[in-house]
Structure formats: structure tokens, C-alpha cells
Amino acid sequence: RLPGPGGEPLPAFEAKVLRAFLVDGRLERIPAQHKKRQVILRFLARTDFRPGEYVPEKEVNMRLALRHPDVASLRRYLVENGYMERPGGVYRLLPEDRWPSLDATAAD
Numbered sequence: 001r002l003p004g005p006g007g008e009p010l011p012a013f014e015a016k017v018l019r020a021f022l023v024d025g026r027l028e029r030i031p032a033q034h035k036k037r038q039v040i041l042r043f044l045a046r047t048d049f050r051p052g053e054y055v056p057e058k059e060v061n062m063r064l065a066l067r068h069p070d071v072a073s074l075r076r077y078l079v080e081n082g083y084m085e086r087p088g089g090v091y092r093l094l095p096e097d098r099w100p101s102l103d104a105t106a107a108d
Contacts, residue, residue, distance in 0.1 A: 003015060005025070017036045017039040018040070021036070022043075026066075026067055027040065030068065030070060030077075035102065037077065037081075041074075041077055041078055042083070044074065044083075046096075048063045049063070050093065055090065055091045079091075082098065082100050083099055
């Protein structure tokens with residue numbers, strides 16, 4: 001285990017990916033490799049949203065804009081990869097036990 005962005009111990013792969021792509025809390029670029037992108041999406045889901053909270057799209061955009069300018073891609077990835085759902089146009093973080101496993105994600 002290695003320290004993550006906030007100093008919390010994380011599995012080595014996750015810590016390395018977060019250190020490589022995050023600078024001062026901002027995402028330098030969205031990883032092209034699926035498994036690395038999953039690490040970033042998990043981080044965003046855990047740090048920028050709360051379980052059970054319903055968030056309008058405008059608010060989702062504002063939160064994600066603090067991380068990276070391409071909010072549309074991040075928002076789409078969060079939904080398509082099973083971290084959030086969008087019932088009736090409002091976003092909701094799914095419970096962590098429904099998130100995809102990092103071990104099960106295919107590497108590019």
C-alpha cells in the first residue's frame with residue numbers, strides 16, 4: 001500500500017495512477033487506458049459526490065469542472081461505468097458495492 005492524494009493508504013496501483021494523473025487535486029488528463037480511467041472515476045465518485053445525494057446536471061458539471069475542463073466526458077464515464085445513474089435527468093451516486101471491481105476491469 002502507498003499513500004494516496006490525501007495521504008490515505010491505497011493499493012499501490014491506485015496510488016501510482018492518482019499521483020500520475022492528479023496535480024494539486026486537478027486531473028491533468030483523462031487516462032486512455034480503461035483500468036487507469038477506472039481508478040480516476042472511483043476517486044472522483046468518492047471525493048466529489050455523496051451516497052444517496054441527488055445532484056442536478058449543472059451541479060455535477062460544476063463539481064467536475066474543478067477537476068478537469070472536459071466535464072461531459074467525465075460525467076458520461078461515471079454513468080457508463082456504473083458509478084452513477086441518471087434517473088429523470090438527475091444524477092445519483094450508486095452504492096460502492098455496485099461499482100465495478102478494479103480487478104474485473106479489462107486492461108487496454
